[in-house]
Amino acid sequence: MALNQLFAYFDPYLPLTAAEKDELGRRAKTRKIKRRQFVLQENDVCRHYTFVVEGCLKMYLVDEQGKEHNLQFAAENDWIADIGSFHTEQPSQLYLEALEPTQIIQLEKPDLLYLYTHYPTFDRNFRVLIEDQYVALQRRLLQQISAPAEERYRSFLAQYPQLAARLPNTQIASYLGITPEFLSKVRKALSRK
Amino acid sequence: MALNQLFAYFDPYLPLTAAEKDELGRRAKTRKIKRRQFVLQENDVCRHYTFVVEGCLKMYLVDEQGKEHNLQFAAENDWIADIGSFHTEQPSQLYLEALEPTQIIQLEKPDLLYLYTHYPTFDRNFRVLIEDQYVALQRRLLQQISAPAEERYRSFLAQYPQLAARLPNTQIASYLGITPEFLSKVRKALSRK
DNA sequence: CGCGACGTTGATTTGCCTCAACGATTGTGG
DNA sequence: CCACAATCGTTGAGGCAAATCAACGTCGCG
Numbered sequence: 001m002a003l004n005q006l007f008a009y010f011d012p013y014l015p016l017t018a019a020e021k022d023e024l025g026r027r028a029k030t031r032k033i034k035r036r037q038f039v040l041q042e043n044d045v046c047r048h049y050t051f052v053v054e055g056c057l058k059m060y061l062v063d064e065q066g067k068e069h070n071l072q073f074a075a076e077n078d079w080i081a082d083i084g085s086f087h088t089e090q091p092s093q094l095y096l097e098a099l100e101p102t103q104i105i106q107l108e109k110p111d112l113l114y115l116y117t118h119y120p121t122f123d124r125n126f127r128v129l130i131e132d133q134y135v136a137l138q139r140r141l142l143q144q145i146s147a148p149a150e151e152r153y154r155s156f157l158a159q160y161p162q163l164a165a166r167l168p169n170t171q172i173a174s175y176l177g178i179t180p181e182f183l184s185k186v187r188k189a190l191s192r193k
Numbered sequence: 194m195a196l197n198q199l200f201a202y203f204d205p206y207l208p209l210t211a212a213e214k215d216e217l218g219r220r221a222k223t224r225k226i227k228r229r230q231f232v233l234q235e236n237d238v239c240r241h242y243t244f245v246v247e248g249c250l251k252m253y254l255v256d257e258q259g260k261e262h263n264l265q266f267a268a269e270n271d272w273i274a275d276i277g278s279f280h281t282e283q284p285s286q287l288y289l290e291a292l293e294p295t296q297i298i299q300l301e302k303p304d305l306l307y308l309y310t311h312y313p314t315f316d317r318n319f320r321v322l323i324e325d326q327y328v329a330l331q332r333r334l335l336q337q338i339s340a341p342a343e344e345r346y347r348s349f350l351a352q353y354p355q356l357a358a359r360l361p362n363t364q365i366a367s368y369l370g371i372t373p374e375f376l377s378k379v380r381k382a383l384s385r386k
Numbered sequence: 387c388g389c390g391a392c393g394t395t396g397a398t399t400t401g402c403c404t405c406a407a408c409g410a411t412t413g414t415g416g
Numbered sequence: 417c418c419a420c421a422a423t424c425g426t427t428g429a430g431g432c433a434a435a436t437c438a439a440c441g442t443c444g445c446g
Binding site: 061063067069071083084087116120123124126127130131133134135137138139140141142144145146147175176177 | 254256260262264276277280309313316317319320323324326327328330331332333334335337338339340368369370
Binding site: 148149178179181182185 | 401402403404405
């Protein structure tokens with residue numbers, strides 16, 4: 001059952017007690033999202049932390065020319081949210097959309113704040129969780145400013161083989177900051193080695 | 194005095210009690226760093242969280258061709274660390290170096306863990322702190338994959354005018370992911386408007 | 387004083403984009 | 417179940433953004 005998967009997520013960090021699971025389970029809400037359905041749209045305030053049970057979401061920006069730029073994917077056991085919008089309650093500039101039929105569990109802000117306040121384990125667990133995401137993001141940014149597209153693509157394949165296998169290349173190109181056409185040329189060059 | 198500046202840092206979040214300040218003050222260590230001196234070098238394990246009281250540090254990667262790529266600056270009231278190395282205790286690939294004579298306050302890992310465990314406010318405060326840094330990093334990455342150099346530079350000027358005024362353009366270019374020569378051309382183009 | 391960091395300029399090259407076109411696949415409505 | 421549209425991956429021609437390399441003047445500092 002989906003909630004157990006959520007509880008298990010915390011096991012490698014600080015496992016939850018029965019009371020904490022109970023409290024979290026009472027507040028968490030499960031939803032099913034269709035392919036191409038939006039979990040968050042531009043100009044909406046991001047009101048949830050979202051945990052992916054199964055499927056895959058993408059979070060992206062649409063620029064003035066209407067082009068999409070993928071900031072993040074979230075597949076099984078990933079958390080995702082526009083944390084800036086969530087905190088400030090200002091409208092988000094990002095979209096969060098399902099790439100596959102997806103099952104998610106969501107926590108609303110008042111519920112998350114309640115958990116933070118009454119059970120220190122959530123401050124701890126979410127601190128460590130975001131630290132890990134922060135480290136991954138730093139690595140990606142470093143690559144973006146220091147490495148050419150081919151190396152970034154190889155690195156993506158190595159780090160996320162399961163994502164690479166299930167995502168269309170257009171989505172991966174957007175994540176890497178290049179055009180689908182150029183990714184196709186990069187792939188061709190790589191296959192000749 | 195430097196410690197009061199550190200205590201004050203937490204005021205906008207969850208201010209520290211006298212006991213928490215006492216405990217933090219006992220464990221924090223103040224150091225003075227000369228210009229060009231290293232706080233962390235490649236292949237060392239990052240053993241401290243570092244708070245900048247005065248001056249400025251840069252954290253950067255050196256690639257195979259010997260080129261530096263600035264991941265982050267840290268000026269007054271910024272925290273900085275290689276969190277990945279700090280957690281895993283694996284050697285860092287990054288350098289942390291002073292751009293100016295700098296005064297810092299450092300927390301070693303056992304001390305930070307002690308504070309986390311005995312005073313929940315530190316889990317909370319450091320969670321919020323890193324959430325804010327995470328949001329800023331996401332914005333920067335989005336710009337990096339979606340906007341040309343000129344726009345990234347204008348955005349840097351707008352967001353960090355004080356840094357732009359005190360840092361050499363070579364350092365800013367490295368942060369933006371472009372060469373100093375090209376930044377010079379961007380600046381010329383901008384000044385003609 | 388002299389050396390090294392810095393900022394700038396110009397000529398040339400290159401990584402990546404744009405635009406257009408095309409087959410293959412997927413999915414969707416009739 | 418078929419027909420048609422939409423998405424996807426690929427290729428090629430041409431163009432632009434940014435890198436490379438070299439040179440030069442300025443400045444601050446040891």
